[in-house]
Amino acid sequence: xxxxxxxxxxxxxxxxxxxxxxxxxDKKLTGATKAVDTMLKGIISSSINNRExxxxxSESMLFQTFGRIAAKKVLVVGLGDQKKLTLDxxxxxxxxxxxxxxxxxxxHVVSVLPEFDSELAATALVEGTIIGSYxxxxxKKKQDREFLVxxxxxxxxxxxxxxxxxxGVRQAEIWSYAQNNARDLVHAPANKMTPSKIAEYAAxxxxxxxxxxxxxxxxxxxFGAMLSVAEGSKDIxxxxxxxxxxxxxxxxxxxxxxxxxxxxxxxxxxxxxKLWEMKTDMAGAAAVIEIMRAAAQLKVRKNIIAVIPLCExxxxxxxxxxxxxxxxxxxxxxxxISTDAEGRMLLxxxxxxxxxxxxxxxxxxxTLTGGCVTALGDVASGIMGDINHSIVEExxxxxxxxxxxxxxxxxxxxxKDYLKSDIADIRNCTEGRGASPSVGGIFVQAVIGNTPxxxxxxxxxxxxxxxxxxxxxxxxxxxxxxxxxxxxx
Ligand code: BES
Ligand code: ZN
Ligand code: ZN
Numbered sequence: 344x345x346x347x348x349x350x351x352x353x354x355x356x357x358x359x360x361x362x363x364x365x366x367x368x369d370k371k372l373t374g375a376t377k378a379v380d381t382m383l384k385g386i387i388s389s390s391i392n393n394r395e396x397x398x399x400x401s402e403s404m405l406f407q408t409f410g411r412i413a414a415k416k417v418l419v420v421g422l423g424d425q426k427k428l429t430l431d432x433x434x435x436x437x438x439x440x441x442x443x444x445x446x447x448x449x450x451h452v453v454s455v456l457p458e459f460d461s462e463l464a465a466t467a468l469v470e471g472t473i474i475g476s477y478x479x480x481x482x483k484k485k486q487d488r489e490f491l492v493x494x495x496x497x498x499x500x501x502x503x504x505x506x507x508x509x510x511g512v513r514q515a516e517i518w519s520y521a522q523n524n525a526r527d528l529v530h531a532p533a534n535k536m537t538p539s540k541i542a543e544y545a546a547x548x549x550x551x552x553x554x555x556x557x558x559x560x561x562x563x564x565x566f567g568a569m570l571s572v573a574e575g576s577k578d579i580x581x582x583x584x585x586x587x588x589x590x591x592x593x594x595x596x597x598x599x600x601x602x603x604x605x606x607x608x609x610x611x612x613x614x615x616x617k618l619w620e621m622k623t624d625m626a627g628a629a630a631v632i633e634i635m636r637a638a639a640q641l642k643v644r645k646n647i648i649a650v651i652p653l654c655e656x657x658x659x660x661x662x663x664x665x666x667x668x669x670x671x672x673x674x675x676x677x678x679x680i681s682t683d684a685e686g687r688m689l690l691x692x693x694x695x696x697x698x699x700x701x702x703x704x705x706x707x708x709x710t711l712t713g714g715c716v717t718a719l720g721d722v723a724s725g726i727m728g729d730i731n732h733s734i735v736e737e738x739x740x741x742x743x744x745x746x747x748x749x750x751x752x753x754x755x756x757x758x759k760d761y762l763k764s765d766i767a768d769i770r771n772c773t774e775g776r777g778a779s780p781s782v783g784g785i786f787v788q789a790v791i792g793n794t795p796x797x798x799x800x801x802x803x804x805x806x807x808x809x810x811x812x813x814x815x816x817x818x819x820x821x822x823x824x825x826x827x828x829x830x831x832x
Contacts, residue, residue: 344476346469346516347496348508354382354412356498359449361414362440364457365391366425367398375455375500376419382412387419399423400432401439401812405447414453418443422457431746431812433457433467438475438813444492445476451494461504463744465497465511470824473519475813479530517640518827521633522820528629529805529818533605533622538653541602541625542581545632545651552639555586561652566692568671572685573654575609575662580654582693584700585635587647595646596830597702597794598635599693601686601709602628602653609656609682610664623818624686626805627708628653630823637827645830650697652689656682668767672696673790676767684772686711687783691790698794704734705796707787708822714779715752716803721811723748724822725800727784734797741829747821749799758785 400423549556573580728735
């Protein structure tokens with residue numbers, strides 16, 4: 344989809360579908376909607392008067408134009424109460440519009456910008472359009488041909504607003520496509536997206552955007568904790584290191600994403616209900632890979648080192664057992680209580696390696712705990728961090744504009760007791776004491792030292808069972824936009 348920004352009069356632009364907005368309770372139409380309504384002899388206002396459309400958020404109504412304006416059809420989309428207009432309302436409205444356009448096979452869609460700060464509105468409109476039109480291609484023998492909108496044009500009357508709108512469009516395009524790519528990676532099943540395949544994908548992406556990429560062997564690196572997870576699988580584990588360099592003077596951020604291509608639980612095997620969903624246990628890795636793409640394209644002013652541990656967690660004669668003690672990359676020993684608490688094993692080795700490579704601030708992203716799903720559902724990710732806490736606040740701030748909700752969970756000292764082992768430095772989890780998202784965070788914190796750090800548990804938000812607004816059911820690609828925005832501050 345080609346996205347354009349043009350100055351012009353909305354009634355004179357030739358297109359298949361023109362999108363205009365109304366607010367709930369609008370007595371009088373204004374702006375573009377009024378201009379279109381006048382040319383269409385009041386058909387929109389009479390539909391409002393007849394209460395066929397009321398302007399509720401994401402409500403829509405299609406009109407034929409019969410040649411009265413240059414557009415073939417007009418879609419009126421509701422934005423709800425004008426006083427309550429948010430970026431998410433704009434994203435949802437944009438998704439409604441683009442989905443309708445696909446349904447009625449409109450190749451060229453033109454839209455006005457909702458009345459809001461023009462850069463933010465343009466960003467949200469494009470996010471809703473790109474993210475809202477996503478569909479995973481799948482593997483059907485007879486692919487149903489998906490109709491694709493070829494062109495999406497934002498038309499603005501005022502010249503002076505164009506630079507801001509263009510800036511908003513450009514950043515939104517970059518991070519929204521990155522987010523959709525992450526969704527593709529997550530949807531791909533474990534037999535197709537093996538650690539090696541994801542590593543190849545990251546290498547190819549790096550070539551495209553000019554990042555440095557190394558594919559390393561965790562055995563050679565001495566990633567003992569990660570290897571204890573990988574041992575039961577025939578798939579060869581990989582560690583991908585991506586680097587983005589801005590300037591020697593800039594700070595160096597480490598990003599780590601959990602990349603378990605399938606989490607069976609290992610010997611502590613999971614029940615079979617919904618087990619297929621554990622193909623999504625690499626959503627953190629997918630997000631980090633795509634964050635790196637977007638960061639390179641946007642030329643953010645930070646140095647970034649991404650360390651992405653990739654492996655599968657399977658039961659097997661060679662698999663690690665509950666009760667085993669392993670030595671992690673840092674030398675710290677870990678008693679494995681559950682082989683299903685595997686994500687944190689990958690995280691500690693990858694985080695320590697990122698520190699060794701020079702990262703002075705760390706953010707990790709992981710589908711870490713079912714407890715996070717229980718606590719926050721699919722609505723918000725859990726975020727935790729060091730006492731210093733500034734990164735957590737910054738990321739929560741970024742999440743407010745991205746719409747990817749994050750809620751802070753505590754890392755109380757008391758939880759450290761849960762992870763005391765009689766025979767090793769630490770154990771990987773506790774049995775039945777609750778607070779598992781926090782305990783997962785505490786486990787990771789134990790290897791962090793003094794590095795400022797945030798941990799984002801996306802177990803509930805990485806995959807939706809029901810569509811919600813601009814996000815269709817399935818992989819969400821969270822928190823790509825939030826972290827790219829945080830990096831671009
Ligand atoms: N991958 C799971 C967490 C998960 C659950 C992700 C549901 C997405 C949806 C993780 O590896 C896991 O199994 N965690 C255990 C930890 C426990 C053993 C301490 C859990 O949450 O049960
Ligand atoms: Zn697990
Ligand atoms: Zn897992």
